Amino acid sequence: MKRFLIVLLVLMLGSSFIFGAGQQEVSLVDEDANVTIDFWHAMSGTRIELIQSIVDDFMAQNPNITVNVQYTGSYNDTLNKAVSAHKAGNAPHVFHSYEIGTLGMINSGMISPVDQLADRYDIEIPWDDFFVPVQSYYKYQGRHYSMPFNSSTPLIFYNKTLFEKAGLDPENPPKTYEGIREAAIALKASGIDTPVTWNLHSWYFEQMCCLQDAPFVNNDNGRGKELPTAVLFNGAAGNKALDWWIGMYDDGLFMDVGPGWSNHRAAFGAGEVAMVMSSSSDVNLLTKSLAEKGWEMGTGFIPRPEGATGGVAIGGGSLWMTNNHPAEEELAALKLVEFISSDEPQMAWHKGTGYFPVRKTAMDKLEKEGWFIENPNYLTAFEQLLVSPETLNTAGSLLGVFPETRAIIQSEIQECYAGKDVSKALDDAAAQVNDLITEWNELIDL
Amino acid sequence: MKQAGFSSKYLPYLLLVPTFAVLIIFLFYPAFETFRLTFYKVHPYSGAEKFAGLYNLKKIFTNPDYLSSFWTSAIFAIAVIGFGLLTSLLLALLLNQNIKGAKIYRSLLIWPYALSPAIAGALFNFLFNPANGIIGYFTGIRTWMTNGSTALFVVIIAAVWKNLGYNIIFYLTALRNIPKDALEAAELDGAGPVRRFFSITFAFLSPMTFFLLVMNTTYAYFSAFGLIDVLTEGGPAESTNVLIYQLYKDFFVNSRIGYAAAESFILFMIVVLITVMQFQTTEKKVYYQ
Structure with a gap:
C-alpha cells in the first residue's frame, strides 16, 4: 500500500511537470490566519x-x-x-x-x-x-x-502512620499477593476492621493479568492484523488474581465500597482502611487528605503473585x-x-x-x-512503569467493546462477593464478551 | 351559549403550527426514528444502518440481564407507587389539619420535589455509602448499597422520597376540595372518623389517586435513571438495573443503538399497556364530582 502511494505520488508529480499546471500537492496553509x-x-x-x-x-x-x-x-x-x-x-x-x-x-x-x-x-x-x-x-x-x-498506572497507597501502629515497616510496602494479605492481617489485629479496599473497577483486574504477562484478548492482545475475536482473561492469570481479591473479601480483610472513585478515597482519608489501590493520578489528592489528619502516606507497586514476570500497562x-x-x-x-x-x-x-x-x-x-526528592510518591508510578518489560501485554490490550467488557467483569466480581465461584464468574463474563465481540466486528464493517 | 368563532377558517390551524412544529421535531420524529431503528443494525460511530428484521428484539429477549431487569423494574415500580402514594396520602391528611405552622411543614415536605435526581442521589449517598455513610456509621451496617436486596430498598426509598412533594401537593388540593357539608352530614349520622375517611374522603380522592397512579407509573419507569446512576450504577450485580438504566447503558456506554431502540420501544409499550389497563380497570371505580 505504501509503495503504491509513493508510486502514485511520483506519477502525479511527474504529470504536473509535464502539464505544467503547477497545482501543488501540499496545499499552502496560512499559518497566521485567525482561527x-x-x-x-x-x-x-x-x-x-x-x-x-x-x-x-x-x-x-x-x-x-x-x-x-x-x-x-x-x-x-x-x-x-x-x-x-x-x-x-x-x-x-x-x-x-x-x-x-x-x-x-x-x-x-x-x-x-x-x-x-x-x-x-x-x-x-x-x-x-x-x-x-x-x-x-x-x-x-x-x-x-x-x-x-x-x-x-494503578498504585498501592498506604497509611504509614497506621502501618507503624500495626508493627509493619512503613518504608517497605508489601509487593506480593501474600505480602498484602499478611499486612492486612496485621492491620486487622491492630484494630482496623477491614484494612484494605479499592473501588470496584475492572482496570485493576486487567493490570493484574498484565503483571502475570498474560494477554487480555487474542490476536496479539488486540494489536494484530485482525481485530480481536475472543477474550483470554478467564485463563490461569485471571483466576489467580481474582481468587486472591475475593479471598481477601471473604476473610473480612477487604471492604467492598462499590463502583465510582470517591468511596475508597473517602475511606482511606478517614483512616477506615490503611491500604488502597487507586490511580497514580490520585497521589496529589490522597497525600493532601492524609496530611489533614497528620498522617503520612506511602506508595508502592501494585502487587503480583510471587515470581510473576509481567509489568503494567498505562x-x-x-x-x-x-x-x-x-x-x-x-x-x-x-x-x-x-x-x-x-x-x-x-x-x-x-x-x-x-x-x-x-x-x-x-x-x-x-x-x-529536585521535585522527586521532595515528593518521592510522585516517582513510584513512573518507576513501576520503567521496570515493566516491553511486550504486547504491557502495550495494553485493545478491544472495541472494552467499556461494556468492564461493566460485565465488574458485575461478575460483585456476584463473587455474593458467593459465586470465581472461575465460573470469569467463564460467564468471557462468554458474554465473546458474543459482543462477534457482533461488534460485524457492526464496525457496516 | 354562543361560541366565539375565528374570523378565518385557516387561523386556528395557523395558531397550532408552533405547537405542532415543536412536537414533530422533538417528539414524533425521534419517536418514529427510534421505532424504525428497532429493526436495524447500526454502526456505533458513523450511524450507518443495515436492515436486520427482528434481530435486535431477539437478541435482547435472549439476554438474561435484560429479562431480569423486567422483574427489577416491576418490583421497583410497584414499591415506588404503592409506598409513595400511601405515605403521601398520610402526610397530606396530617397537613390538612388545623395545626400551628402548617405552612412551614407544607413547604418543607414539598422541598424534595424541587431537587434534581442527581442531588437527591448524592444526599442518599451521604447516608448509605459503604465508606463513610451516616446510616452505616450509626447502624454498624456498611453493606446497604453493596448488598443486592438492600441496594434495591435504598433506591426505592430514595425514589419515593424524591417524588413525595409532588404527590402531597395534589392530595392536599384534593382534600381541600372535599365539600365540608358531606363530612358534617356523615358526622351527624354518627359515622366515626374511620368510616368518614373511607366512605367520603377516599371516594372524593379517587380521581386524584387515579391521576397520581398514572403519573407515578411513568415516574417509576422513566425517571429513576438519575437516582440509580448516582447511587448504584445498576449494581451490585445488576440488582438495581431497571429497564431505563439498561437502555441508557446500551445507548450511551455500549453504543449499541439497535438494542437501545428496541429497548425503548418495549419500554414505551409497557407503559402504554399499564396506563390503558389502569384506565380500563381503575377508572370505573373512580367517582368524578
Whole structure:
C-alpha cells in the first residue's frame, strides 16, 4: 500500500511537470490566519482550571489561535458527545478520550491520525522523546493515532502512620499477593476492621493479568492484523488474581465500597482502611487528605503473585483529532495537542495531579529541579512503569467493546462477593464478551 | 351559549403550527426514528444502518440481564407507587389539619420535589455509602448499597422520597376540595372518623389517586435513571438495573443503538399497556364530582 502511494505520488508529480499546471500537492496553509478551534476534555474538579491555564499559555504563544475549552463530562460522555457532534458535522477539533476507546476510535471513521496530520502540515513531533509504554499504547500497526496526554498506572497507597501502629515497616510496602494479605492481617489485629479496599473497577483486574504477562484478548492482545475475536482473561492469570481479591473479601480483610472513585478515597482519608489501590493520578489528592489528619502516606507497586514476570500497562487518556476541518483549523489543533504534550504543560499537569509526564525531557527537568526528592510518591508510578518489560501485554490490550467488557467483569466480581465461584464468574463474563465481540466486528464493517 | 368563532377558517390551524412544529421535531420524529431503528443494525460511530428484521428484539429477549431487569423494574415500580402514594396520602391528611405552622411543614415536605435526581442521589449517598455513610456509621451496617436486596430498598426509598412533594401537593388540593357539608352530614349520622375517611374522603380522592397512579407509573419507569446512576450504577450485580438504566447503558456506554431502540420501544409499550389497563380497570371505580 505504501509503495503504491509513493508510486502514485511520483506519477502525479511527474504529470504536473509535464502539464505544467503547477497545482501543488501540499496545499499552502496560512499559518497566521485567525482561527478558532474547539477542545473538549473529560477532567473534572480543579483539573478544569489546570487545563484552562495550559491552554491560556498556548493562546499567549499563538495569538492568532483561539481555543474554546470545554469540560464535557466523563470520558464516556465526552466520547458520546464527540460522536454525535461528528454526525451532525460540528465535531470539536480536539477531544479527550480514555485509553480503552482506542480501537473504537481507530475504526470510527471520524478521526485523523496525529502523525498523518503532522506529515501533512510538516510539524515535527519528537515521537522518540515519548516514553516507550506511552507511545506504544496509542500506536497501532505503526501509526501514532492520538496524542498521549494524561497517563497513569494503578498504585498501592498506604497509611504509614497506621502501618507503624500495626508493627509493619512503613518504608517497605508489601509487593506480593501474600505480602498484602499478611499486612492486612496485621492491620486487622491492630484494630482496623477491614484494612484494605479499592473501588470496584475492572482496570485493576486487567493490570493484574498484565503483571502475570498474560494477554487480555487474542490476536496479539488486540494489536494484530485482525481485530480481536475472543477474550483470554478467564485463563490461569485471571483466576489467580481474582481468587486472591475475593479471598481477601471473604476473610473480612477487604471492604467492598462499590463502583465510582470517591468511596475508597473517602475511606482511606478517614483512616477506615490503611491500604488502597487507586490511580497514580490520585497521589496529589490522597497525600493532601492524609496530611489533614497528620498522617503520612506511602506508595508502592501494585502487587503480583510471587515470581510473576509481567509489568503494567498505562491507563488514562489521550487527545484525538477529528477529520473534515479546514486546513488552517487542523493545523491550529495539531499545534495545540503538540503543545499540551510538551515539557512545561506536562510538568504543571504532573505536579497538579500525579499523572506522569509523557516525555523524557519533561521527566529530566523535574529530576533536575529536585521535585522527586521532595515528593518521592510522585516517582513510584513512573518507576513501576520503567521496570515493566516491553511486550504486547504491557502495550495494553485493545478491544472495541472494552467499556461494556468492564461493566460485565465488574458485575461478575460483585456476584463473587455474593458467593459465586470465581472461575465460573470469569467463564460467564468471557462468554458474554465473546458474543459482543462477534457482533461488534460485524457492526464496525457496516 | 354562543361560541366565539375565528374570523378565518385557516387561523386556528395557523395558531397550532408552533405547537405542532415543536412536537414533530422533538417528539414524533425521534419517536418514529427510534421505532424504525428497532429493526436495524447500526454502526456505533458513523450511524450507518443495515436492515436486520427482528434481530435486535431477539437478541435482547435472549439476554438474561435484560429479562431480569423486567422483574427489577416491576418490583421497583410497584414499591415506588404503592409506598409513595400511601405515605403521601398520610402526610397530606396530617397537613390538612388545623395545626400551628402548617405552612412551614407544607413547604418543607414539598422541598424534595424541587431537587434534581442527581442531588437527591448524592444526599442518599451521604447516608448509605459503604465508606463513610451516616446510616452505616450509626447502624454498624456498611453493606446497604453493596448488598443486592438492600441496594434495591435504598433506591426505592430514595425514589419515593424524591417524588413525595409532588404527590402531597395534589392530595392536599384534593382534600381541600372535599365539600365540608358531606363530612358534617356523615358526622351527624354518627359515622366515626374511620368510616368518614373511607366512605367520603377516599371516594372524593379517587380521581386524584387515579391521576397520581398514572403519573407515578411513568415516574417509576422513566425517571429513576438519575437516582440509580448516582447511587448504584445498576449494581451490585445488576440488582438495581431497571429497564431505563439498561437502555441508557446500551445507548450511551455500549453504543449499541439497535438494542437501545428496541429497548425503548418495549419500554414505551409497557407503559402504554399499564396506563390503558389502569384506565380500563381503575377508572370505573373512580367517582368524578
